[in-house]
Amino acid sequence: MKNEYDVVVIGAGPAGSITAKTAAEKGLSVLLIEKRQEIGDPVRCAEGVSKVWLRKHIEPDHRWICSDVKGSRIYTPDGTMIEMAEEIAGGEVGYVLERKIFDRALAYEASKVGAEVMVKTRATGLIIENGFIKGVKVSHLGESYDIKARIVVGADGVESKVGRWAGIDTSLKPVDIETCAQYLMSGTGIDQDYCYFYLGNEVAPAGYIWIFPKGNDMANVGIGILGNKSGNGKHAIDYLNDFVKDKYPDAKILEVDIGGVPVSGSIDRTIADGLMLVGDSARQSDPITGGGIINAMEAGKIAGEVAYNAISKGDVSTKALNEYEEKWRETIGREINNSLIVKDTFTKFTDRELNSLGHSLEGVNFSSMSLLDLLYALFKANKKLLWDLRVLFKTVVKYELDFEK
Amino acid sequence: MVTINVNKFKCGYCGACVSVCPVGALELVETWIEVNDLCTSCGICSKICPVGAIEVKK
Ligand SMILES: Cc1cc2nc3c(=O)[nH]c(=O)nc-3n(C[C@H](O)[C@H](O)[C@H](O)COP(=O)(O)OP(=O)(O)OC[C@H]3O[C@@H](n4cnc5c(N)ncnc54)[C@H](O)[C@@H]3O)c2cc1C
Ligand code: SF4
Ligand code: SF4
Numbered sequence: 001m002k003n004e005y006d007v008v009v010i011g012a013g014p015a016g017s018i019t020a021k022t023a024a025e026k027g028l029s030v031l032l033i034e035k036r037q038e039i040g041d042p043v044r045c046a047e048g049v050s051k052v053w054l055r056k057h058i059e060p061d062h063r064w065i066c067s068d069v070k071g072s073r074i075y076t077p078d079g080t081m082i083e084m085a086e087e088i089a090g091g092e093v094g095y096v097l098e099r100k101i102f103d104r105a106l107a108y109e110a111s112k113v114g115a116e117v118m119v120k121t122r123a124t125g126l127i128i129e130n131g132f133i134k135g136v137k138v139s140h141l142g143e144s145y146d147i148k149a150r151i152v153v154g155a156d157g158v159e160s161k162v163g164r165w166a167g168i169d170t171s172l173k174p175v176d177i178e179t180c181a182q183y184l185m186s187g188t189g190i191d192q193d194y195c196y197f198y199l200g201n202e203v204a205p206a207g208y209i210w211i212f213p214k215g216n217d218m219a220n221v222g223i224g225i226l227g228n229k230s231g232n233g234k235h236a237i238d239y240l241n242d243f244v245k246d247k248y249p250d251a252k253i254l255e256v257d258i259g260g261v262p263v264s265g266s267i268d269r270t271i272a273d274g275l276m277l278v279g280d281s282a283r284q285s286d287p288i289t290g291g292g293i294i295n296a297m298e299a300g301k302i303a304g305e306v307a308y309n310a311i312s313k314g315d316v317s318t319k320a321l322n323e324y325e326e327k328w329r330e331t332i333g334r335e336i337n338n339s340l341i342v343k344d345t346f347t348k349f350t351d352r353e354l355n356s357l358g359h360s361l362e363g364v365n366f367s368s369m370s371l372l373d374l375l376y377a378l379f380k381a382n383k384k385l386l387w388d389l390r391v392l393f394k395t396v397v398k399y400e401l402d403f404e405k
Numbered sequence: 406m407v408t409i410n411v412n413k414f415k416c417g418y419c420g421a422c423v424s425v426c427p428v429g430a431l432e433l434v435e436t437w438i439e440v441n442d443l444c445t446s447c448g449i450c451s452k453i454c455p456v457g458a459i460e461v462k463k
Contacts, residue, residue, distance in 0.1 A: 035434075035435055036435060037435070042417065042418065042419075044419055044420075120435070122434065122435070157420065158419075158420050158421060158423075158424045159420025159421075159423035159424050159433045160424070161423075161429070161432070164429050170424075171424065171425065171426065171427050171429070172424045172425050173425070174425065174449060174452060174453055177421065177424060177425060177453060179421055179453045179454070179455045180455055181455045181456065227425065227452070227453040230452055230453050230454075230455075231451065231452035231453070232452075235454060235455055235456060235457040236455040236456070237455055237456045237457065238457070256417060257417075258417040258419045258421075258455040258456055259419040259420070259421060259455065260419060260420070260421025260424055260425075260453065260455070262424065
């Protein structure tokens with residue numbers, strides 16, 4: 001570890017590793033710090049990711065791909081099943097990853113192109129001079145160090161403190177977080193070609209249960225519920241236990257994963273003088289699916305490039321870093337905003353409304369439909385939905401949004 | 406004064422509680438949660454913890 005770098009990245013998840021890799025590739029000196037002793041562990045993820053978007057960042061590798069999914073099966077509260085082929089299933093399916101290996105592979109990519117990586121190294125504060133962020137205070141094996149940086153990148157995930165230290169309030173309200181619990185199970189007997197989703201306010205209030213195949217006879221069986229529905233004696237894990245006891249009483253639990261996903265939608269500001277926030281720390285996960293891996297990598301790529309541009313120009317103020325703010329809002333930001341509209345509608349659905357939605361889609365052959373056809377089918381059957389989602393509908397037509405992500 | 410109690414046997418060090426604390430009183434240090442005296446006992450962290458590991462002391 002030196003005491004000065006062009007860029008210090010805090011957190012070695014997908015956002016941080018891609019930022020570090022992109023900046024180091026451009027020739028900047030980069031330090032990537034991670035407070036855990038093992039990158040990627042413990043897992044806080046259902047590990048589903050879109051193939052097309054993943055390929056933009058890394059060549060798929062069998063060492064961290066557990067399964068290749070053909071489609072999704074969605075169950076409404078009365079048991080109606082809607083099947084969707086992979087191309088239009090909303091994009092969070094495709095591959096199911098082994099995040100422990102995947103996250104480490106991404107950090108390795110960064111190290112290969114010259115970034116320094118330090119684990120068991122936690123950021124404890126920022127070095128701020130006249131309102132300008134000039135570096136990071138870290139704790140490594142109990143010793144404190146000051147590290148100067150021209151640009152600091154906060155990639156510190158859901159529990160991010162970096163934004164708060166820089167005066168950006170990233171705290172989440174209970175309605176802005178999905179609180180999640182998951183078991184890696186063996187012996188569920190599911191068809192490994194599909195991802196499964198169970199909807200309903202009894203099984204998963206304002207959220208859903210997912211089952212993602214992990215190869216052999218293993219699967220991630222998990223649940224996310226909206227934070228405002230949690231508590232009062234029942235937490236995510238209790239709902240999961242009820243579901244598992246009912247559905248898979250004989251399956252075995254091989255691992256427990258828990259976590260929170262920000263579903264707040266875009267926050268007002270993700271930059272400060274000398275600082276950018278990327279990934280979950282910038283609340284860039286998708287408000288409806290809870291997917292955040294791809295958005296984190298997209299944001300990391302943009303941030304790495306902007307860091308290079310800003311440092312080359314000798315200007316790391318918000319004026320120069322605004323390029324990051326603009327670029328992510330034009331791309332992933334647009335879809336985050338649309339998903340927020342869907343979330344606000346979806347989380348208010350009663351079970352009866354979910355069932356009626358299911359009935360209107362039952363038997364429809366989705367593999368041959370475009371997203372617009374899907375919306376038309378839905379809206380024909382549910383006028384109220386058309387009204388609730390009217391804003392989204394307009395933007396879809398206007399931008400022909402890419403929902404395959 | 407300690408205002409919340411985290412059951413370290415239940416806690417899975419996921420950091421969700423840290424993200425919802427309005428006053429920034431929580432910190433996930435490697436594998437355990439620390440609380441400082443900014444805590445107002447508002448109870449939000451305890452509400453959203455996925456495994457119900459947090460108890461607010463009145
Ligand atoms: C249960 C669950 C299921 C999910 N399922 C999916 C899914 O199927 N598909 C999908 O795309 N997304 C999913 N997500 C979301 C996805 O996991 C996140 O969006 C993604 O990991 C965000 O990447 P990141 O790099 O921003 O943050 P993270 O992956 O959280 O990485 C942040 C890193 O920063 C480190 N860190 C934090 N503070 C400090 C500090 N002070 N100093 C040093 N290091 C620090 C952390 O230890 C961590 O390693 C899920 C989330 C949960 C909780
Ligand atoms: S939310 Fe619960 S499980 Fe997660 S770190 Fe906080 S106390 Fe531990
Ligand atoms: S009780 Fe409220 S103030 Fe105290 S740690 Fe929890 S969320 Fe923060």
